[in-house]
Structures are given as C-alpha cells and as structure tokens.
Amino acid sequence: MNEPKFRLLQENEHNELVDCIKQVYIESGGWKADEFDLGLWSWQYIENEVPSFVIVVEIDGKIIGYIHTLRFPMMVFDEPTIGGISLDIGILKDYRLKGLFGKMATYNREFLKNEDTTTVFYGFPNSKSLPGQQRYSKLKIAGIIPAYILPLQPFHIIAKKIPILKFFSGIDIVCNGLYKIFFKKYLRSNNQYKIEEISEFDEKIQTISQEFTKNTITIIRSSRFLNWRYFKKPNHNYKAFVAHKNNQQVAYIVTRYAEVYGLKSLLIMDLGCVNNETNVLLELIASQVMKAKSEGASLVMTMGQHLFFKSLYKIGFIRIPEFKNPRPFILISCNLKDEHIEGLSDSKRWFLTFSDYDVF
Numbered sequence: 001m002n003e004p005k006f007r008l009l010q011e012n013e014h015n016e017l018v019d020c021i022k023q024v025y026i027e028s029g030g031w032k033a034d035e036f037d038l039g040l041w042s043w044q045y046i047e048n049e050v051p052s053f054v055i056v057v058e059i060d061g062k063i064i065g066y067i068h069t070l071r072f073p074m075m076v077f078d079e080p081t082i083g084g085i086s087l088d089i090g091i092l093k094d095y096r097l098k099g100l101f102g103k104m105a106t107y108n109r110e111f112l113k114n115e116d117t118t119t120v121f122y123g124f125p126n127s128k129s130l131p132g133q134q135r136y137s138k139l140k141i142a143g144i145i146p147a148y149i150l151p152l153q154p155f156h157i158i159a160k161k162i163p164i165l166k167f168f169s170g171i172d173i174v175c176n177g178l179y180k181i182f183f184k185k186y187l188r189s190n191n192q193y194k195i196e197e198i199s200e201f202d203e204k205i206q207t208i209s210q211e212f213t214k215n216t217i218t219i220i221r222s223s224r225f226l227n228w229r230y231f232k233k234p235n236h237n238y239k240a241f242v243a244h245k246n247n248q249q250v251a252y253i254v255t256r257y258a259e260v261y262g263l264k265s266l267l268i269m270d271l272g273c274v275n276n277e278t279n280v281l282l283e284l285i286a287s288q289v290m291k292a293k294s295e296g297a298s299l300v301m302t303m304g305q306h307l308f309f310k311s312l313y314k315i316g317f318i319r320i321p322e323f324k325n326p327r328p329f330i331l332i333s334c335n336l337k338d339e340h341i342e343g344l345s346d347s348k349r350w351f352l353t354f355s356d357y358d359v360f
Contacts, residue, residue, distance in 0.1 A: 002060055004100060006107040009054040013063065014038065017056065020063050024090035039234045044358065045070060047232065049224055050082060053115070055108045057091065057100055065091035065100055067108045070358075073220045074120055075213065076341060077349075083219070084112060084336075086123035086137065087358055105136035113336050120217070120344065122333040124357055130330065139332035143347025145305050147325055148317040150289060153263075153298040193251075193280055194244040195287055201226045201240065204249045205272075212272035216306070217344065218351035221272065229355055230254055230269070238269065243277075243284045250274045251281040254355075255288055260301050266292035268302035269354040278311055286315050303329050305352040329357065 009017055018038045025036055045052040050071040057065035067089045074083035086108075091100055112118050122142075125133045133139045201223040209221035219225060230238040243251040251273035258267050266288065273281035289300050300317070302309075322328050331347045343349030 004064075004103070005058040006055060006104060007058065008111075009056050009066070013056070014042070016063050017041075017054070017066060020066065020092065021088065021090060023092060027093045028090070035235065043228075043232065043234055044087075048228060049073065053084070053108075053111065055104060055111060057095075057104050059095070064095045065104055067104055069108065069112060069118070069121075071118060072225065073222075074218060075220055076120060076217050077215055077343065080220075081119040082117045083120035083122065084118045085356065086121065086125075086133065086139070089129060101132050102136045105132060109137050109336075113338075119335060119337055120333065120341075121336050122331060124329055125332060126327070130332070133332055137334075139334050140345055142331045142333045142345045142350070143305075144322055145303055145329035145331055145347060145352055146309060147301065147303045147320045147329060148309065148312055149320055150300040150312075150315070150317045151298070152289070152293045152300060153296075193283065195284060196242050196244065198240050198242055200231060201252075205252065208249060208252060208272045208274050211274045212306075212308075213351045216351040217349055219356060221270070221355070226254070226270070226355075241284060241288065243273075243280050245277070245280060250277045251284050253281070253284055253288065257292075257297065260299065263298035264296060266297045266300045267354060268300065271302075271304075271308075271353065273308075278308060281308070282311060282315055285312075289315065303352075303354055303357070305331075305347055305350050 015038060018036075018041050021041070022036055045054060045068060048070060050073060052071055053069040055067045055069075056063045068087045069084040070087050071082055071084045074081050089101075089105075091104075109121075112121060121137070121139065123133060123137075123139060124145075125139075134141070203223050205221065205223050205226060213221065226240075230236060230240065238254055238256045240252060240254045242249045251271075253271045254269040256267050256269060258265055260267070268285065268288075271281060271285070292300060302312070302317075329352075331350065331352065333344055335341050335344055
C-alpha cells in the first residue's frame with residue numbers, strides 16, 4: 001500500500017466522496033444506505049449555517065476514507081462560540097485494520113485545534129468507534145443521554161418480545177386496560193392554549209429557545225437552524241407544532257414517525273418553552289401523544305438532556321434503563337483550545353435532543 005495522504009476535501013470531489021460513503025454504508029449495513037445520495041450529503045454538510053470540515057484519506061489518487069465535522073453556532077453557558085460534532089466516519093473495507101482510522105482521526109483533531117474558530121468538539125459514537133474516538137480524537141465520555149418511552153399499545157410491545165402471546169385472546173384487553181389505569185389519566189389536553197402546526201419557524205422561536213436553554217451548553221436553536229434541520233432536509237417527514245398563549249408563542253415541539261423496536265413510533269425530536277410554561281409544553285406533547293395513539297402508534301420515544309425531561313413522567317413516560325437500550329446515546333466531548341470549560345465533560349450541563357443526533 002502506498003503512503004496515504006490526509007487532506008481537506010476539494011469542491012470538485014463531492015461526487016467521488018459520496019460514492020465512497022455509499023460503498024462503506026453498503027459494506028457495513030449503515031442506516032443511511034437506502035436514502036443516502038449527493039442531495040442528502042449536500043444538505044447536511046454544505047447547506048448548514050457554518051461551513052463543515054471534511055478530511056479525506058487519499059491513496060493512489062483515490063479517496064478511501066473520510067471524517068466529517070459538522071459545525072454550528074453554540075452557546076456555552078450564555079457565551080457564544082462555534083462547536084463541531086463528529087459525524088460520518090468511514091474507511092473502505094480493503095483499507096481497514098491498517099492504522100488509517102487512528103491517523104485520520106489524529107489529523108482531524110490537529111486540524112481543528114489549529115483552526116481558529118471551533119472550540120467545542122463532541123459526538124455520539126457507536127460502540128465500534130468509541131475506543132478510537134477516545135484514543136485518537138481525545139474525546140472523553142461526558143455521560144449517557146437519557147432516553148424515554150411512553151407505551152401506547154403495550155400488548156403490541158409485549159407480543160413483539162413474546163410472539164406466542166398473539167394467540168391468546170383477551171390478553172391485549174388486559175394489557176391496554178392496565179395502560180389506561182396507570183397512564184391515560186395523565187394524557188389530558190385541556191385545550192386552554194391554541195395549538196398550531198407550522199411549516200416554517202420564524203424569528204419568534206429564538207425567544208423560546210434562549211429561555212429554555214439558558215445556562216447550558218447547546219446548539220443555538222435559531223429559526224435558521226430549525227428550518228435547516230427539519231424542513232429543508234430532503235424527503236423530510238417532520239411536523240412542528242407551537243402553542244400560543246395570549247397571542248404569543250410559548251412552546252414548541254418537532255415530531256416524526258419512525259420504526260422503533262419494530263413498532264410504529266412517534267419520536268419527539270426537539271422541544272422548548274418559555275419560562276414558567278412547562279405545563280403548556282407538557283400539554284402540547286400530550287396532544288400529539290393522543291393523536292399518535294389514534295393513528296396506530298405503539299409507543300412514543302424521545303432522547304434528551306434538560307431538567308424538563310424529568311417532568312415527562314407526569315404524562316406517563318418512563319426512562320429506558322441503559323442496559324435495555326440497544327443503542328445508548330453516549331456523549332463524548334472536549335475543548336479543542338485546551339482551555340478549561342467547567343461542565344463541558346458533564347452531560348447534565350448540556351441541552352441535547354434528537355436535533356443533535358443525525359440518525360433520526
């Protein structure tokens with residue numbers, strides 16, 4: 001094997017890179033394999049607000065590996081900065097186990113350190129890439145981000161695990177009866193607030209997000225970011241809802257349907273509310289939970305780090321134990337400028353949702 005060359009991706013190489021990524025997805029069974037194309041890649045890494053950095057490995061004039069850093073305006077305890085999240089890392093099958101991943105990750109870290117603007121570096125690695133990210137990118141585990149579920153059709157979930165129960169009539173009635181006793185009493189929408197589905201976020205969302213994320217480490221959830229993340233994504237299937245009180249937007253959520261554990265599920269992707277309107281946000285969520293149940297969803301799921309998530313138990317959510325979660329959301333982070341930022345290595349100081357995680 002000739003000497004590898006590590007460098008920034010050039011503008012005329014986008015198609016070649018996308019072909020390389022597709023091949024890696026096919027080889028590894030990556031979740032993006034079916035939908036990935038140049039349009040999706042361009043949306044994620046070209047059309048975002050802050051230019052992304054893409055480091056590639058070249059051997060004999062051919063791109064055989066890549067590592068992406070997607071960057072955003074962030075707030076670190078109300079101080080603005082630029083953060084980067086490590087995404088889409090891969091090497092073609094014939095070039096693996098040759099030490100290239102470590103060299104590529106080390107090169108990427110040194111590039112980011114020497115670049116002037118990016119301060120916070122973080123990611124959500126899977127179990128395969130975690131050791132390499134720790135060793136070569138010098139990212140440290142900050143914590144496991146809690147995931148929460150609300151069973152809507154408990155018999156469907158139980159029968160998925162124990163298929164023979166499908167043949168016992170009446171068990172579904174018992175299971176759903178228990179659900180009604182323990183959970184449904186919380187799923188009440190008093191309709192005291194006007195709920196509106198929107199197809200675009202406007203600048204008013206900034207007031208909600210600023211208040212909700214105050215004194216945390218977070219991507220700035222501006223209208224620019226939320227519209228890019230949800231409404232400009234190719235083939236998007238997200239819905240957004242806002243709650244109005246006294247003609248003011250006071251809460252919002254973003255949702256989508258997806259298959260989780262083999263079941264139709266509603267995902268709560270992002271959320272927020274202004275100060276002292278937690279109950280409005282809970283009612284907004286409850287309204288979509290009831291709608292999802294009527295549309296045949298078996299469960300509702302969300303992931304996030306914020307004090308608000310502890311309130312979800314009031315409407316029936318339960319936290320998934322880490323040992324029962326097939327894909328734990330592990331946050332790794334570091335400060336690229338070697339300056340101490342208190343709380344950076346503590347996930348409880350962050351505000352995180354599925355917005356930070358590109359799998360959904």
